[in-house]
Amino acid sequence: MIETPYLLFLGDAPDALAAKVAQGIRDWRPQNAVGQFRMEGCRADMRLPDMTLEEARAAGAKTLVIGVANRGGVISAAWKKVLVQALEEGFDLASGLHNLLRDEPDLVAVAKATGRQLHDVRVPSVQYPIANGVKRSGKRCLAVGTDCSVGKMYTALCMDREMKARGLKSSFRATGQTGILITGDGVPLDAVIADFMAGSIEWLTPDNDADHWDMIEGQGSLFHVSYSGVTLALIHGGQPDALVVCHEPTREHMRGLPGYKLPSLEQVRDMALELAKVANPACQVIGYAINTQHMSEDAAQAYLADVEARLGLPATDPYRYGADKLVDALAAI
Amino acid sequence: MIETPYLLFLGDAPDALAAKVAQGIRDWRPQNAVGQFRMEGCRADMRLPDMTLEEARAAGAKTLVIGVANRGGVISAAWKKVLVQALEEGFDLASGLHNLLRDEPDLVAVAKATGRQLHDVRVPSVQYPIANGVKRSGKRCLAVGTDCSVGKMYTALCMDREMKARGLKSSFRATGQTGILITGDGVPLDAVIADFMAGSIEWLTPDNDADHWDMIEGQGSLFHVSYSGVTLALIHGGQPDALVVCHEPTREHMRGLPGYKLPSLEQVRDMALELAKVANPACQVIGYAINTQHMSEDAAQAYLADVEARLGLPATDPYRYGADKLVDALAAI
Numbered sequence: 001m002i003e004t005p006y007l008l009f010l011g012d013a014p015d016a017l018a019a020k021v022a023q024g025i026r027d028w029r030p031q032n033a034v035g036q037f038r039m040e041g042c043r044a045d046m047r048l049p050d051m052t053l054e055e056a057r058a059a060g061a062k063t064l065v066i067g068v069a070n071r072g073g074v075i076s077a078a079w080k081k082v083l084v085q086a087l088e089e090g091f092d093l094a095s096g097l098h099n100l101l102r103d104e105p106d107l108v109a110v111a112k113a114t115g116r117q118l119h120d121v122r123v124p125s126v127q128y129p130i131a132n133g134v135k136r137s138g139k140r141c142l143a144v145g146t147d148c149s150v151g152k153m154y155t156a157l158c159m160d161r162e163m164k165a166r167g168l169k170s171s172f173r174a175t176g177q178t179g180i181l182i183t184g185d186g187v188p189l190d191a192v193i194a195d196f197m198a199g200s201i202e203w204l205t206p207d208n209d210a211d212h213w214d215m216i217e218g219q220g221s222l223f224h225v226s227y228s229g230v231t232l233a234l235i236h237g238g239q240p241d242a243l244v245v246c247h248e249p250t251r252e253h254m255r256g257l258p259g260y261k262l263p264s265l266e267q268v269r270d271m272a273l274e275l276a277k278v279a280n281p282a283c284q285v286i287g288y289a290i291n292t293q294h295m296s297e298d299a300a301q302a303y304l305a306d307v308e309a310r311l312g313l314p315a316t317d318p319y320r321y322g323a324d325k326l327v328d329a330l331a332a333i
Numbered sequence: 334m335i336e337t338p339y340l341l342f343l344g345d346a347p348d349a350l351a352a353k354v355a356q357g358i359r360d361w362r363p364q365n366a367v368g369q370f371r372m373e374g375c376r377a378d379m380r381l382p383d384m385t386l387e388e389a390r391a392a393g394a395k396t397l398v399i400g401v402a403n404r405g406g407v408i409s410a411a412w413k414k415v416l417v418q419a420l421e422e423g424f425d426l427a428s429g430l431h432n433l434l435r436d437e438p439d440l441v442a443v444a445k446a447t448g449r450q451l452h453d454v455r456v457p458s459v460q461y462p463i464a465n466g467v468k469r470s471g472k473r474c475l476a477v478g479t480d481c482s483v484g485k486m487y488t489a490l491c492m493d494r495e496m497k498a499r500g501l502k503s504s505f506r507a508t509g510q511t512g513i514l515i516t517g518d519g520v521p522l523d524a525v526i527a528d529f530m531a532g533s534i535e536w537l538t539p540d541n542d543a544d545h546w547d548m549i550e551g552q553g554s555l556f557h558v559s560y561s562g563v564t565l566a567l568i569h570g571g572q573p574d575a576l577v578v579c580h581e582p583t584r585e586h587m588r589g590l591p592g593y594k595l596p597s598l599e600q601v602r603d604m605a606l607e608l609a610k611v612a613n614p615a616c617q618v619i620g621y622a623i624n625t626q627h628m629s630e631d632a633a634q635a636y637l638a639d640v641e642a643r644l645g646l647p648a649t650d651p652y653r654y655g656a657d658k659l660v661d662a663l664a665a666i
Binding site for chain 1: 463464465466467468522523524525526527528530531532555556558559560561562563564565566569570587589590592593596604607608611612
């Protein structure tokens, strides 16, 4: 568990895209970010107050979150200076970088001397159990996709936000690095040892109130040959009551697999549902979340109308048009 | 890669069952075992020559394989004495124990001083790639099961043996600890990091002669909620041309999951085949391997006849009745 609130470290981000993690926190958990720390040359801006380390501590920030990708996989000397100072000022550090904070001897030494924590969210910090398949109380909704990176995390976050806006009980459950940094905890599923994957998701989505929903971030796709095992572990560990099928209509082939076409929505619906029923016979597919970011307004509306007509369930782009339809469908089961 | 041949260490095995790994090597790769090393009180016997370490070295043995489970998860002082001496006599050590050889400081120190290897086959020693899904040359057969421990390893080993007896090109590809110790290499799939599971199987079953078959050891089951992700990674990483469905008819519930019934052969056939076709559209289910060890001769024969009649494909217990039917079916595709 990473202590909130955060100071978002944007470093010398060359553009907004490099600061995707910070943007995710800003978009989804603005209450977790008291300000931003920008170095000379930074071209990203979260429209948060610019703060020194001292000012951020005074404003209550507990953790400096590296909200920016580093260039060339190296933590530069310029960054290092800020990170060391942050530890000395009393911040924990949190990072989703490929190269780990814990592999930097100077950061380790200063963290030890100052009693601060280094959170590398790319690697699990928990010894997860093997899944036991026992039915848990409370409800769970899982986003499954035709492919990787089609909007599963945003769909779960949109639904969680809409649930909370309605005063309903909901928790977003992060299963990837960005999601973990947004919310402060979760399971870095792609880094979990094979035997413990499903168990890690049982751990992440424990018994809860009967009317509480976990909105579980999906990973990969049953039809993506590189990562499908991760997806199935999520389906069986998550015991979902509801599935939302996510899709990006302009994708020409599976991400990273030029020879592989995307499956149809029908194929994903049928395959995911049959597998989900192994762990939860009551599971239902409740709707479709279509990522229309590369489509015009007209094309997006026509596509959504077509999906609804063809498949007989609500379809929306929850980020563009809101998650109302999907949350309405959840309420109905 | 573990150097062969082996001296099989049976330690103080209280019974034959405790020496399951040694039995597997004895049954499937007798040419890899020059002899056995038994301590006082040992009640297992592989019917191999009893040898001292010196005699085994003279007979060409390169590796001492721990072929027995240890009691209470501790490498006892009595074992340790033999293991240290073996390193000093020039043996490598290989083990599938839960507690690792590399976690024993004395073994590590002696191995370093003598230049010998410690092989802990429970943990991967290779940095596997992420699967790329590119079609590979050669053919692959994968054993899939209704449940864990229904005979997938034995099925693949039986088929590999029959292929070789016919002078056909075949390699057994181990994906679990026992299989790795039997053959000397493989992938300990249940210990691989999630993102690299399918890639590890691509690595294990590379391009080969057009008429060469990999007989891939299966793991888990698509219907076993604890391990299904591992199974799907095998199906997608293995790109099988042929699937053999394995089953144990007397099992009352899924292994370790009292609330879960076994799926039918039809369910496994259909689900595994549809998923396998994502990676290899030409994949076929070629037959059924039924583990009849708990059935009388009459009951076994009746069961097999029923499966053949119902499902229209060859069914046999390959360990009890031979793998001819299954290898015939492979030859036909």
